[in-house]
Amino acid sequence: MTLTTTSYAILGQLALKPWTMYELAAEMRRNLHFFFARAESQVYAEPKRLVAAGLAKAEVERIGSRPRTEYSITPAGRKALKEWLETPISKPAQLEFEALLRVIYAPFGRDECLEASLHNVRDHIDETLLVLADRISDEYKEGRAPFQRYAQYRCLMHDFLLSYGQLLHDWAERSLERVSRWPDMTPEERHTEAVTTFHRRRPRRKKR
Amino acid sequence: MTLTTTSYAILGQLALKPWTMYELAAEMRRNLHFFFARAESQVYAEPKRLVAAGLAKAEVERIGSRPRTEYSITPAGRKALKEWLETPISKPAQLEFEALLRVIYAPFGRDECLEASLHNVRDHIDETLLVLADRISDEYKEGRAPFQRYAQYRCLMHDFLLSYGQLLHDWAERSLERVSRWPDMTPEERHTEAVTTFHRRRPRRKKR
DNA sequence: TTCTTCATGTAATTAGTTACATGATTGA
């Protein structure tokens, strides 16, 4: 019985507070989903494994005749979580971005298809950014937002997520702008512009 | 027999030029890996499926007694690729970023662990950025770089990848800087700084 | 001669997804 990163993702949630699996599933959709997407069925399966491993415990109560199981972390669970945090990251940030496939294979289709893909990226991320901004202002609004006391840590995450969203938006936007100018350009002009992009745009590297 | 996005990723490569699976695997590692990582075994399995579907053909030649199979796209393959490009993107950009889990669960471990995670992120992306910058200057250097004639499309991808790498680097850097100041701050100061971050930092939204 | 690269896989496993099933409770 070995724990996966998914297990620790759930275990960490239980460390924050006890949840029913239903609440947990909703919270995953609300938050972790942005950088650690998993199917609901996983969320329902994982706590049972944690209980089996002694890292969580389940308390059944009843609302009327409907059972409701609250999962909470055990001392052993806290210890396991702490130990996991001591281990090095198991996998570097991993991106899966179908739109970039569309981009590099765009010469085999119509340029309108490329534009459609870029619109798709922009629209989708704009929606996500709206939702995300809501979540974040929820968390920091005065009053007892659920995880106020972890603000110093969570703000690092929110900083990343907003920056990342902004990056996607900006990239889609400037790419669309670029593509829109192609019809008025000769193939040579287009090529020259492309090549010179990377004479200008050197990656700025910081000294360490 | 339905094709997955992975299938089209390979099919697109074949549209660029013919490859042996070995070369293809290397090329995937070199390029697509940054935004569409797949195990080698997948790369070896996929062309056979494409051949079975009539979208690619295999030509066996011999170097001495060693067989060498070159895969190339068929007209039907070009058609299928074109049609795929007409379809909407099947999945939005998907990020899997374990470091953010470490960040939000950091209150349950030592702050040194958080710093280690952030270092890990920064070091890893710095390495990647070096490799990536090399690849890119390779592609645009005068002479017959393999995909020069697709420069106008490829530069959009490179723009994204560099921006994304830079984002990871910058985020890790500024987060490290922030964490390094914690030891000299009271818990209240840390909390206040965190909360005020998101009064200042509103996501800039563009009008559409 | 020995190491590396070229070249192509298979076997076993597993993590994870999709789609569906069920029924109770709450609010309009």
Next chain:
DNA sequence: TCAATCATGTAACTAATTACATGAAGAA
């Protein structure tokens, strides 16, 4: 009384990974 939400799953599948196997050719 009807829809939405609460609450918890299971069955079937499949895409994908890990780890290993094999052997020839070319370079040092």
